[in-house]
Structure formats: structure tokens, C-alpha cells
Amino acid sequence: MSSLLYRFGRTTALHPWRTLVGWLILASLVFAASSAFGGSTQDDWNVPGAESQRGIELLRDHLPDAGNASANVVVHDDRAIPAAVLTTLGERLQDVAHVSSVSPPRISADGHTAVVHLAYDTEVTHPDLMGDIEPLEKAVEATQDAGYQVELGGDQPATASAPIKGYGELIGVGAAVLILLIAFGSAVVAGLPVLVAVAGLAVGSAGVTLLAATMDVSTSAPMVASMVGLGVGIDYALLLVSRHAEFLAQGHSVEEAAGRSLATAGKSVVFASLTVLISLLGLGLTGLPTFATFGWATAIAVVAVMLTALTMVPVLCRFAGRKVLSRGVRRGRARTGRPLTARWAEGVTRRPLLWALLGTTVMIALAAPVLDMRTWPQDDGNQTTEATTRRAYDLTADAFGPGATGPISIVVDHARLAPSEVAAVRETLEGNDQLVSVSPAMASPDGAITVLTAEPAFGPADARTSGLVDDLRADLPAGVEVTGQTPMFADLAEMLSHRLWIVIGFVVAVSVLLLMLVFRSVVIPLKAAVMNLLSIGAAYGVMTAVFQWGWGASLLGIDHAAPVSSWVPILIFAILFGLSMDYEVFLLSRIREKWLDTGDATASIVHGLAASGKVITAAAAIMVFVFLGFATEGDLVVKMLGLGMATAVFLDATVVRMILVPATMTLLGKWNWWLPAWLDRALPQVDVEGDERELVTTR
Structure with a gap:
């Protein structure tokens, strides 16, 4: 490999314009293919193998719109909310795209808080819903203008409650230039690795778009890919540039230094990227589609920045000539003495x-x-108070109790349990002192299932939640599924804690x-x-x-432990x-x-x-x-x-x-x-x- 990389590096430095044009042509082809055939990111939040997934599938099969996206519109005031206000709000919400039903408002005992539940006709990961709460915001504007506090909660608003602003990339690029300028004393060394990394990341992003045409790529995967791709891209280019500068300082020509830097540091880059790829592809062992796409998307970004570094660093170093050396070295004033390291x-x-x-x-x-670390999927109660979903969560918990923010669905499958046994199921639920309420039983239109809703005495992120879900499953007979977002979170936390060791x-x-x-x-x-x-x-x-x-x-803008x-x-x-x-x-x-x-x-x-x-x-x-x-x-x-x-x-x-x-x-x-x-x-x-x-x- 050394001789191959040596010849490649020396050839690209000898023919920089040909190499640059060739790279631009290949990059343009990738961009064109991405534009013509690329797909859009699409989340897949199903959890294969989770017990709660069985209940969700039963709901989807037998209840219209069950298991699809939902939202809660929480209205609050320091006085009782007039019924006419809620009626008008419900009519506007019914006109929101993809909303299939609007439930009658649930009103607190003092009348100061009301929750209107919306059911959508498609899953929350649908492109029309994922990350877009503007239709809901427009629907509640009139109520807000009338002086009422209106907050949006539930799984659909949660997809857009804390959008990524892109500060990470900007901060990283700015810091990279400054750090490299201070460390190496050369504007070329400061700018060249950043330029190479950004160029490689652009190609990698196009590759991720092509990946999205072949599988469901999580909407968060490009962010993770950018985070890692930018960092390793700068690392790889910096290693190559610094080694190139070493060979130049030893008296080698620019072309020879380019060949030697790829033959030595270039091979380190290749093997270093292999270790990153191995780690990323290990994410597929979690068995979760979202993690698998994180791994594939980030792997594409790493390969793109690695290949760009190996190709473009010799070219840019040829253009820079001896300017990759610090001014002192170029003028013969190299530092004396041993390096600090x-x-x-x-x-x-x-x-x-x-x-x-x-x-x-x-x-x-x-x-x-870490011995005290407890893991739990993010929910609305863990977000910053700047998010409307967190404010909706707090208003709901204050008005109806913390369990109202994470109700549990109990699904009775009549293919396995007779309808006459539903009463016994309800009695078991009412006998659990960790549940504060149990709704009346509701049968599906086809009579295949019966659904009850139970509200715990505590919020979904409470340490007792996993134990409650386990107890319910142990107490209820076969044919009864404990499901909903809260049990799904409990299953997910347990599965990921076990599979972490497989990945490791x-x-x-x-x-x-x-x-x-x-x-x-x-x-x-x-x-x-x-x-x-x-x-x-x-x-x-x-x-x-x-x-x-x-x-x-608090330094990170977090007002409570989670x-x-x-x-x-x-x-x-x-x-x-x-x-x-x-x-x-x-x-x-x-x-x-x-x-x-x-x-x-x-x-x-x-x-x-x-x-x-x-x-x-x-x-x-x-x-x-x-x-x-x-x-x-x-x-x-x-x-x-x-x-x-x-x-x-x-x-x-x-x-x-x-x-x-x-x-x-x-x-x-x-x-x-x-x-x-x-x-x-x-x-x-x-x-x-x-x-x-x-x-x-x-x-």
C-alpha cells in the first residue's frame, strides 16, 4: 500500500490541475445523481422485538388512526376558559392537514386548563408531519391573540420543538482555523484542512441523500454524519499536511513530499478511517433501524472526507508550495530546542x-x-422550558397530575382473550395503587380488540415507570398488551442497555x-x-x-435534572x-x-x-x-x-x-x-x- 499511495500522491502533485478537474467532475456526478435520484430523510420509529410494538400493531390494524401521529393543544388562563373558545379552537384544528379527529377538550377541575387531543391519519414520521408544526401554530394563533396561553405537546410537535440551528459546524470551522493558525503559524495549514474537510463533507452529504433513496434514513442522521465527518476530515487533512511540511523542511521537493506524506501518514489515515467505520457499522447490531442509518450515513461521510483528503491535500499542497511551512521556517528561523511534547x-x-x-x-x-447512570428516552418533560412541548407538559402535569403526560394503553386481543374477561382486566388495573385512573373500555369497530387507558401516579421519566410496566405485564393475562409511548420508552431503554454490550x-x-x-x-x-x-x-x-x-x-441552559x-x-x-x-x-x-x-x-x-x-x-x-x-x-x-x-x-x-x-x-x-x-x-x-x-x- 505504501508504494501505491506514494505513486498516487506524487502523481497528483505533478498534475494538480488534472487531478482537481477530475475530482470536480466526480463530485459533480455525485451531486447530479443526488439531485436526480436522491431521497428525503424518513424516520422509522418502530422497535422490532419490543413487547409494546405488538400492541401498537394491534391498534393500527383494528382502530382507525390509532398508532398514528397525535398532538395535544393545551390552553391555559388564570380564569375559567369559556366553552365557546374551545369550540372555535376545535373547529380550526379540524381543518389542519392530516388531522382525522379532534377529541372533546379535557378540562381541569378549576376550569383554567384544557387539553384538546388531535389524531392524525398517518404516522408521525410522514414527511408532511415530521418537523413541521407551522399548521398547528397557525390554527392556534387566534386563541393566543385573544389572550390565552396555548402550548403544543404530543409526538408530532415534539419533532419540531428544538430544531437544529447549525451552530456546531460554524463553531467548529471557526475554531479550527484559529487553532491551526496558532499551532502551526501558517495560514495555509490553518485553511487547507478545513477546506478539504468541508469539500469532502459536501460530497458525503450528497452520498447520504443517495442512501436515503434506498432506505429510510433518520432525519437526525445527517447531523451526526456532519458532526463526525467535519471532525475526522480536518484530522485527516491536518495529519497529511503536517507530514508534508516535515518532508519539505527536510529538503524534499513539493512533489516528493506529497508522495512521501501519502505513503506514510496517508496509510495511517486509511487504517484510522477503517477503525471508525468498524465502530459505526457496529451500530447495526442494535437491531433498530434508526441506529443502522446513523451508522451508514456517518460511514459515507467518513469515506468521503478520507478520499477527499488523500486526493486533494497533495494538489493543494502543490499549489501552496513552501507556504505550508511557517514564515519562520521559510526564512530560515526555525525554532531551536526540543519540542514541548x-x-x-x-x-x-x-x-x-x-x-x-x-x-x-x-x-x-x-x-x-456512571455507576448511578439511568437511561431513558427523551420525552417532553426533559426539554428546556424554551420549548412549547415542555410548557405543554408542565401545564398538563399541574392540571391533571404527572401521569396524564404519559398514559398507558391496555389492548385486549379477543383472538386470545374473550370479551367477557375485559371486566377482570379492568379490575386488575384498578387494584394497582400506582395507577390513579382507568378509562372505560372501548371496543374497536370490528370487535377484534378492546382498549383501556390507564394513567400512572407519576410521570413517564420517573424511575418507577419501568417497574410499573413490568408489573402490569406480569399481572395481566396472556392476550393483553401493555403499550403506548411510555411502555415503548421502557422497552427501548431496556433493549438498548442490553444491546450496548453487544455493540461494545x-x-x-x-x-x-x-x-x-x-x-x-x-x-x-x-x-x-x-x-x-x-x-x-x-x-x-x-x-x-x-x-x-x-x-x-444551568450552564447548558437546562433547568432540571434528567x-x-x-x-x-x-x-x-x-x-x-x-x-x-x-x-x-x-x-x-x-x-x-x-x-x-x-x-x-x-x-x-x-x-x-x-x-x-x-x-x-x-x-x-x-x-x-x-x-x-x-x-x-x-x-x-x-x-x-x-x-x-x-x-x-x-x-x-x-x-x-x-x-x-x-x-x-x-x-x-x-x-x-x-x-x-x-x-x-x-x-x-x-x-x-x-x-x-x-x-x-x-x-
């Missing part, structure tokens, strides 16, 4: 046991809160095998996996402390494990390069950290700002993703790469590179960095 590495390697214990203690302390096992095992293949070691991959898990565990701990315990939550979203741990693991392996490949490839030349374990560590420390630090700083930018968004899940990933990347680039890796490698010495002879013979030979001395022979 080298001096740091020497300090760590002098007292490796002390630093290893210190770093491990910090990581374990930060991860400790797969991703860790395959990543360890890949690193073993690349670095010819048993110890290095296992140690890398443990350290990556420490980073992710610390991120989980910080999320638990901030969101669940409320420590510093469980960690069930979606977040798996998604963070898949993304972060791959990103952490990126930095592992970048650092260890330089260490191994020196180890093969000298056989000096300690000197190799110092050399590797000195050679890659600035690049890794700058790349990680950019990632942190990208992810913190997403933490400024209004949606709680996006906040959790942003803060969790920013925390993990920061810890990975500081505590892990700067302390634990050099300290543990010093303690292990030559055992870092131990590989049984039989395994060495069985594994294909792959040299991640290549041998520079052999590159000239490939011309």
Missing part, C-alpha cells in the same frame, strides 16, 4: 509508574458517576484484530481498547453528573471508540516507526509523542470545539452528544495520549511489541507507516 514525554517516561497511577485515578474518578463486544474485538494486524502486537491493541473504554466511561460519568445529577446543567437519553450511550460509544483509535493510530505509527529503526523503547515513545503530539492536540482541540458547538443546540439529546463527545476527546488527547500511553509503554518496554511467532505468521504483513528508505525505489 518531547520534553513532556521525557518527564513522563522518567516516572512512568507515578504518571500511570495519576492518570488512571483521574479517569476512574471521572467515570465513577463486536467493535472492541474487531478493532483489536485490526490494530494487531497493523502494529504486530498483542499488548498494544488490548491496551488501546482498555484506554478507549476509560475515555468513554469518563464521558458517561460526566454526562451522568451534569444531566442526571444536575451539576452545572436521565441520560437511551439513544446516547450507544451512539457515543460507536463514534468515540473509532475517533480514539484514530489518535491511537496517529501516535503509535510514529512510535513504531522509531522502534523499528532503533529498538529503543523509551526513545521511540519520546520521538512518537514529539512528532505527533502537536497534530493530535490541535486535531483534538478542533473536535472538542465542534462537539461543544453541538452542545449549544436546544435539543437535549444533541446537548448530551455534544458534551459527552467533547469530554471524551479532551480526555483522550490529554490524559490518555499524553500520560497513560507513554507511561504504560515505558513500563512495558519491549513487551509492547510482543507477538507470538505463530500469530505473526498467520497475520498478513501490513506496515502502517511504510519505510521511507524504500520509497525512492518505487518511482
Whole structure:
């Protein structure tokens, strides 16, 4: 691979205009195909294998519009609301597109709050409904203008209550330029990686649109793909540019430096992207369509930015010439003395046991809160008070009790249970002291099912909810399904907590095998996996402390504690494990390069950290700002993703790469590179960095 990448890099630098035109033609073809054949994002919120899914399917089969989208319009005033106001409002709501029925208002005991329930004729993921509450907002305008507080709740308004504003990308790009300018002292080095990443991400976005033509791609998948694609794209381009600058400073021509940078750092980029892809595709093991599309969409973005970096960095470096070097180097005023990262590495390697214990203690302390982490899917009660759905939730809970915000549907399937047994089912429900009310039984038009609605004594995100759902299923006879949004959330939380370990096992095992293949070691991959898990565990701990315990939550615009979203741990693991392996490949490839030349374990560590420390630090700083930018968004899940990933990347680039890796490698010495002879013979030979001395022979 080294010789292939060398020839490719040198050829693209020798013929930059041909390469640029070729890339533009291919990109234009992708954009044209996306425009002509691409699809639109479409969520699939079904949960195959969940018990509550069976009840939802029964409702869809036998009750018109049941299981489809719904909305609650909550009207509040400090005096009793006149019936005429609610009647007029109901008439306007009936004219909203896709609304099939408007229920009579439910009015609180004091008459100050009313809830009008709307049923739609299609699922909430339909493109006409998903993320669009403007029709509802227009329908309630007159009531608001009359002086009444009107808030929108339910699953349809929830899809648009906290739109993504796109601050993450803007903050990330701005931070990237500033950080690179400070770190490398060159406007070219500051701008080139960002330009390459944005160009690759644009192609990747077109690829995601094409993917949407073949499967249902979640509406949130492009956001996650952009978050990861922008970060790794800058990382990959920065690694290539910095290595190119090294070869230029050594006296090589621009074309030769381009070939050598791809033959060495380019191979690191290829293998680093493979580790990211393995992690992302592990999301398919969750069994949930939404997670699978997250993985595929983000994988497309990663491949696009990786290929763009390998193709365009040599071209742009050819155009830039020696301007990729800092002004001081170009004028012969290169810095003297050892790099700060080298001096740091020497300090760590002098007292490796002390630093290893210190770093491990910090990581374990930060991860400790994870023992108390409770996961639950996001609901309206966990959003910021700036969202109308949260205000509707609070008004409903205050007027009718917290259980009114998450009623439970009890579906009796008469193919399995006779209609005469419905009374016994109702009696069982009324005997449960965790339920405050049970509605009269309602039979479907075809007589196939009977439905009852029960309201718990507490809200859906309460820690007792999962136990209540389990108790109901244990107490009720076969043929009775416990379903609705609240039981679905309970099922989802349980399923994802179990499947997280399946994803972790797969991703860790395959990543360890890949690193073993690349670095010819048993110890290095296992140690890398443990350290990556420490980073992710610390991120989980910080999320638990901030969101669940409320420590510093107000800084993120959150006014109350909330469980960690069930979606977040798996998604963070898949993304972060791959990103952490990126930095592992970048650092260890330089260490191994020196180890093969000298056989000096300690000197190799110092050399590797000195050679890659600035690049890794700058790349990680950019990632942190990208992810913190997403933490400024209004949606709680996006906040959790942003803060969790920013925390993990920061810890990975500081505590892990700067302390634990050099300290543990010093303690292990030559055992870092131990590989049984039989395994060495069985594994294909792959040299991640290549041998520079052999590159000239490939011309």
C-alpha cells in the first residue's frame, strides 16, 4: 500500500490541475445523481422485538388512526376558559392537514386548563408531519391573540420543538482555523484542512441523500454524519499536511513530499478511517433501524472526507508550495530546542509508574458517576422550558397530575382473550395503587380488540415507570398488551442497555484484530481498547453528573435534572471508540516507526509523542470545539452528544495520549511489541507507516 499511495500522491502533485478537474467532475456526478435520484430523510420509529410494538400493531390494524401521529393543544388562563373558545379552537384544528379527529377538550377541575387531543391519519414520521408544526401554530394563533396561553405537546410537535440551528459546524470551522493558525503559524495549514474537510463533507452529504433513496434514513442522521465527518476530515487533512511540511523542511521537493506524506501518514489515515467505520457499522447490531442509518450515513461521510483528503491535500499542497511551512521556517528561523511534547514525554517516561497511577485515578474518578447512570428516552418533560412541548407538559402535569403526560394503553386481543374477561382486566388495573385512573373500555369497530387507558401516579421519566410496566405485564393475562409511548420508552431503554454490550463486544474485538494486524502486537491493541473504554466511561460519568445529577446543567441552559437519553450511550460509544483509535493510530505509527529503526523503547515513545503530539492536540482541540458547538443546540439529546463527545476527546488527547500511553509503554518496554511467532505468521504483513528508505525505489 505504501508504494501505491506514494505513486498516487506524487502523481497528483505533478498534475494538480488534472487531478482537481477530475475530482470536480466526480463530485459533480455525485451531486447530479443526488439531485436526480436522491431521497428525503424518513424516520422509522418502530422497535422490532419490543413487547409494546405488538400492541401498537394491534391498534393500527383494528382502530382507525390509532398508532398514528397525535398532538395535544393545551390552553391555559388564570380564569375559567369559556366553552365557546374551545369550540372555535376545535373547529380550526379540524381543518389542519392530516388531522382525522379532534377529541372533546379535557378540562381541569378549576376550569383554567384544557387539553384538546388531535389524531392524525398517518404516522408521525410522514414527511408532511415530521418537523413541521407551522399548521398547528397557525390554527392556534387566534386563541393566543385573544389572550390565552396555548402550548403544543404530543409526538408530532415534539419533532419540531428544538430544531437544529447549525451552530456546531460554524463553531467548529471557526475554531479550527484559529487553532491551526496558532499551532502551526501558517495560514495555509490553518485553511487547507478545513477546506478539504468541508469539500469532502459536501460530497458525503450528497452520498447520504443517495442512501436515503434506498432506505429510510433518520432525519437526525445527517447531523451526526456532519458532526463526525467535519471532525475526522480536518484530522485527516491536518495529519497529511503536517507530514508534508516535515518532508519539505527536510529538503524534499513539493512533489516528493506529497508522495512521501501519502505513503506514510496517508496509510495511517486509511487504517484510522477503517477503525471508525468498524465502530459505526457496529451500530447495526442494535437491531433498530434508526441506529443502522446513523451508522451508514456517518460511514459515507467518513469515506468521503478520507478520499477527499488523500486526493486533494497533495494538489493543494502543490499549489501552496513552501507556504505550508511557517514564515519562520521559510526564512530560515526555525525554532531551536526540543519540542514541548518531547520534553513532556521525557518527564513522563522518567516516572512512568507515578504518571500511570495519576492518570488512571483521574479517569476512574471521572467515570465513577456512571455507576448511578439511568437511561431513558427523551420525552417532553426533559426539554428546556424554551420549548412549547415542555410548557405543554408542565401545564398538563399541574392540571391533571404527572401521569396524564404519559398514559398507558391496555389492548385486549379477543383472538386470545374473550370479551367477557375485559371486566377482570379492568379490575386488575384498578387494584394497582400506582395507577390513579382507568378509562372505560372501548371496543374497536370490528370487535377484534378492546382498549383501556390507564394513567400512572407519576410521570413517564420517573424511575418507577419501568417497574410499573413490568408489573402490569406480569399481572395481566396472556392476550393483553401493555403499550403506548411510555411502555415503548421502557422497552427501548431496556433493549438498548442490553444491546450496548453487544455493540461494545463486536467493535472492541474487531478493532483489536485490526490494530494487531497493523502494529504486530498483542499488548498494544488490548491496551488501546482498555484506554478507549476509560475515555468513554469518563464521558458517561460526566454526562451522568451534569444531566442526571444536575451539576452545572444551568450552564447548558437546562433547568432540571434528567436521565441520560437511551439513544446516547450507544451512539457515543460507536463514534468515540473509532475517533480514539484514530489518535491511537496517529501516535503509535510514529512510535513504531522509531522502534523499528532503533529498538529503543523509551526513545521511540519520546520521538512518537514529539512528532505527533502537536497534530493530535490541535486535531483534538478542533473536535472538542465542534462537539461543544453541538452542545449549544436546544435539543437535549444533541446537548448530551455534544458534551459527552467533547469530554471524551479532551480526555483522550490529554490524559490518555499524553500520560497513560507513554507511561504504560515505558513500563512495558519491549513487551509492547510482543507477538507470538505463530500469530505473526498467520497475520498478513501490513506496515502502517511504510519505510521511507524504500520509497525512492518505487518511482
